Amino acid sequence: MKRFFIGRLLQMIPLLFVITLIIFIIIDAMPGNELLAYINSLPEGEPRPSREQIEQMMKVLKYDTPWFERYFIWISNALKGDFGVSLYYRRPALEIVNTLIWRTFMLNGTALVFTFLFAIPIGVRSAAKQNSFFDNFFSTTTLILISLPAFFIGIYLMRLLAVNVSWIPATGMRSVPYIIKGYPSKSAEILDIIRHMLLPVLTLTVAGVGTVSRFVRNAVVDVINNDYIRTAKSKGLTERTVIYKHAFRNALIPVISLIGVMIPTLFVGNIFVEAVFVWPGIGLEFLYSVFRRDTAMLSLLILFFSFASVLGNFLADILYGVFDPRLKAE
């Protein structure tokens, strides 16, 4: 087990290096560069730099050196924890991403809690009453929910709720009057943010319940077919005890693994849900960075997404490995 763990950990390192190379090539291949994008975004009336000045700036920013040299500079700085300065914000990219991650986490973490709160009872009950009306109803409903992307559900919910219930704001994270005037108290600020979180959290929950409840159902069904459940049933235990005390406890193992695997995705979130609700998280910032050609931000963000994805895969291997006796034996 230990060898498996270390082996997987070592495999991650070359993988991450190849990924950094791919990221760098993609960003380098984008037409235009951040310097030109920045000059174009200067406010009207401000003097534009001359051609010579631009050339000089290109030299200072090392845009005239070959790409592998710049890759080497970038990667060695990144290893030291320096991911460059965002030309748009004029602050270190890492600093900005650091605040954005928590906004995204706030949304997705809350949604995860609600998702499991709803999905576990649905999944367990579906499994306990296989092929009943309840089971068929929810297996069809969850299939529909899985089919639809989260942002579609978001569009429906936004139109349904935000338009008719004026108390629920449709977009953003803070109300405009408060942004201008400032919050009167800390509790007003928290309440305002919670109000803005309602719709995106609801969307992510509805979208997540489909996948998770199916997963829970299959996990419980796998357990129910075991001999010890038959034994428990033939001992004369009630259906309730068999399902909740014997079956569900064993099915919890894969369910907990699923939570573990989902943790890295909480920091990444769903780009399109953030785009629909204009939630100022990491996904929306990624879209803005693409349009702004903010190279420092872009490379850091894609690197972060990749890292989360690699970590998620690693956790999946480890967590499913921990509970897989065949791997233990090796």
Added chain:
Amino acid sequence: MKKQNSMGPWVMALKRFKKNKIALIGAFFLLVVILATLLVPVFSPHPLTDINVVMRYKAPQISHPFGTDQFGQDLFTRVMYGGRLSLILSAFSAVITITIGTLIGALSGYFGGWLDQLLMRLTELVHVLPLIPVLIAFTAIFNMGLPPLERMIVTMGIYGFLNFPSLARLVRGQIMVHKKSEFMNAADLLGLSKTSKIFRHLMPNIFGVIIASSAGIIANALLIELMLSFVGLGFPPPTPTWGNLIPNIRSSGISAYYWMWFFPVTLISLTVISINLMGEGLRLALDPKEEGR
């Protein structure tokens, strides 16, 4: 006594599929949508380029079942026309995914050894790349140089490629299971050629798995086109696609005109749901072990 007819696996699968009412409904709806996207633009009395200012923002009525948009264009015609392009683009992307996924999975599973190692490392690399951010970054690369149609073809092609790992792993697993089975031993003993063993004996056994997963692949490709358009990286108007027919939902301009978003979004949702319901039905029909799960 009546002669007992033996049934082939495909006939049995078809029988099982026919029993699945929900999957049949999905298949039927999908057929209707495909026919509509092919026929409506041809027979519609409202040409695609027809702009009619008097008919702006008209609510659904008999001559305009989905209402009209800000240019007075018939939304029904536009939605159907857009569906044609979107469905073709996603089918194209799915073909790429299925070809690459099957090829890599089959080679990897059949030959094993260093080739398996190499291909699986490649699969793992593509698998861990964050799909949507990388795709958006790629789209941004081609955003300027190419005309829209070619850009979309390239984008969907890249998506098709980036999407191959899960199918490749599935096919590899299936090949490895079947490789050790008795009929493959028999094929070995008969001294059949490698091509014959792979294509005549091994592949037919995994076609079911590939067909069942292709539904999901097409549905996802369809959604990718929508998402890219939603954030402004898809096919630009005036050519309608399902992606750019979903207007910017936040703009206050359309809140009074519910048909502008409701009909496109609902039709697309129903199409995607039907594809998935059909895919689920196919999966259950082609893999009898899954029954009752």
